[in-house]
Amino acid sequence: MSAAESLRPLTMALSKGRIFEETLPLLEAAGIQVSENPEQSRKLIIATSNPGLRLIIVRASDVPTYVEYGAADLGIAGKDVLIEHAAQHPGGLYQPIDLNIARCRLAVAVRKGFDYEAAVRQGARLRVATKYTQAAREHFAAKGVYVDLIKLYGSMELAPLVGLADAIVDLVSTGNTLKANDLVAVEDIMPISSRLVVNRAALKTRHAQLQPLLDAFEQASHANVATA
Ligand code: AMP
Numbered sequence: 001m002s003a004a005e006s007l008r009p010l011t012m013a014l015s016k017g018r019i020f021e022e023t024l025p026l027l028e029a030a031g032i033q034v035s036e037n038p039e040q041s042r043k044l045i046i047a048t049s050n051p052g053l054r055l056i057i058v059r060a061s062d063v064p065t066y067v068e069y070g071a072a073d074l075g076i077a078g079k080d081v082l083i084e085h086a087a088q089h090p091g092g093l094y095q096p097i098d099l100n101i102a103r104c105r106l107a108v109a110v111r112k113g114f115d116y117e118a119a120v121r122q123g124a125r126l127r128v129a130t131k132y133t134q135a136a137r138e139h140f141a142a143k144g145v146y147v148d149l150i151k152l153y154g155s156m157e158l159a160p161l162v163g164l165a166d167a168i169v170d171l172v173s174t175g176n177t178l179k180a181n182d183l184v185a186v187e188d189i190m191p192i193s194s195r196l197v198v199n200r201a202a203l204k205t206r207h208a209q210l211q212p213l214l215d216a217f218e219q220a221s222h223a224n225v226a227t228a
Pocket of ligand 1: 018
């Protein structure tokens with residue numbers, strides 16, 4: 001590693017919203033304060049109280065890409081996002097720690113009154129709208145259910161209401177969004193939480209800088225399990 005490389009701060013990719021909010025206490029546990037809140041600032045590069053670490057704010061589904069290409073040394077992404085990324089880039093990221101933050105579940109939901117169990121029993125071919133096509137494909141293949149997957153990028157809840165799909169696969173947290181749209185969850189696919197991901201080259205070349213951060217996150221994530 002060159003001298004310039006060792007002076008460069010570590011770059012951590014994060015998305016706004018729940019992941020950012022729930023990462024702040026983990027950073028604080030590592031003695032790091034963040035200079036700005038991306039909800040209020042338009043800045044995409046945010047300094048921290050540790051000159052050796054800066055944050056970049058990217059879309060949740062772009063976090064694995066920044067880390068894999070080394071534009072960020074590490075990042076935090078939901079298991080949902082990582083499954084979809086790994087389908088295109090298998091083995092590209094090192095995932096050392098489940099941080100137990102931004103927890104929710106990936107579930108199948110249908111319009112109230114739609115008899116999902118009967119449709120599955122009868123071997124009906126279901127139209128399923130989702131952003132999570134890889135996780136959905138694996139789930140229905142394991143169940144032996146034939147599905148036509150329709151890729152959407154947001155507002156999945158709308159699809160069954162306007163006849164685009166019989167079912168959706170989406171993240172459910174409180175269940176309020178499903179309820180507000182007259183949908184019901186009929187099957188859980190998997191629990192979801194956010195994980196720390198690390199660039200494989202950085203793991204070797206920047207080990208001395210990374211390790212204290214990984215240790216602090218590891219410890220703080222245990223505290224999250226305890227309070228879950
Ligand atoms: P809720 O109404 O609390 O069940 O939240 C459901 C909505 O929030 C859906 O549109 C989800 O896609 C989104 N959502 C819930 N949890 C998460 C999460 N951990 N990460 C990203 N989106 C989430």
